[in-house]
Amino acid sequence: MFVKQIEPGTPEADRRFRRLIALESADWMPVPRPRCLGWDAESGLLVYELVTPARDGRQLADDGDFDEATAGRLGRLVAELHDAPSPHWLDVSAPRLPPLGELDALPLAVYRNACAAELELWRLLQGDEALVAALKRLCAVPDALRTPAHCDLRLDQFVLGGGDVRLVDWDELRLADPARDIGAFAGEWLYRSTWDIAGADADHEAVVARGAARFAEVRPLVRSFWRAYREVRREPDDGLGRRAAAFAGWHQFDRVLAAAEGQSRLRPVERAALGIGRALVLDPGRFADTVGLTA
């Protein structure tokens, strides 16, 4: 068995738990996921069938075994999810991230609990008017373009075993811009590439150029994912690739936000990731091809 706990008691945790229960109660299965055997709302425990032997996408990437065929399989799977008719119980609330409210001002409790690296990041974000405006535009996609979307699609959310791919961690599932999931996939590879940039004290343009060169090595994986996605997806909208590139940019902020928790400062490599992310959010059309999301 695979047991996981979402510690109850905060509104956020309760929403996450509720979304999972709605999914499992409806037995909605647009793409494969591990079977849920039961849950207990009081303790926030959920029990799943253990997929074994298995490796997740991140382990596969670390082992050097994430190939174009794998990327293509994941692209098809994500397209099937986005093509699924939206069930009536699906959460239609806005995703928690990008945190549009916090881009303007932090609630006092968040400010008080933030560590120095988080405050450094919030200061960067809130002081960047162009970035904040671009993120707000990005999140204002018309309802008609929204589809069922996973909304937390990192490489480790794909569990591969026994010849199958299963998607896990459905607690952000909702009706949302499908570009979020595509962008997260591309953004994962972008973030991994950035970690290879040494001496990130170079100026912004140089960092972007070096990141792009590094990324060129894994770009075929994003291209393969995106090609397979479009082969399966019925009527993707024209702006999907461009918005996905922008969300790949946002993903750098998402990852750094998670990494900053508990740190006393942002590391140079994290600042480099933010610079690359910013370039993508501000001008996704210019960099879509660079990240493998060619129109």
Ligand SMILES: Nc1ncnc2c1ncn2[C@@H]1O[C@H](COP(=O)(O)OP(=O)(O)O)[C@@H](O)[C@H]1O
């Ligand atoms: N049913 C399962 N069988 C085998 N491995 C799993 C299963 N569910 C999740 N995992 C693995 O455990 C990791 C963490 O599980 P996940 O549900 O994503 O929790 P978290 O909320 O901590 O990200 C996943 O990235 C995946 O590698």
Ligand SMILES: [Mg+2]
């Ligand atoms: Mg997870």
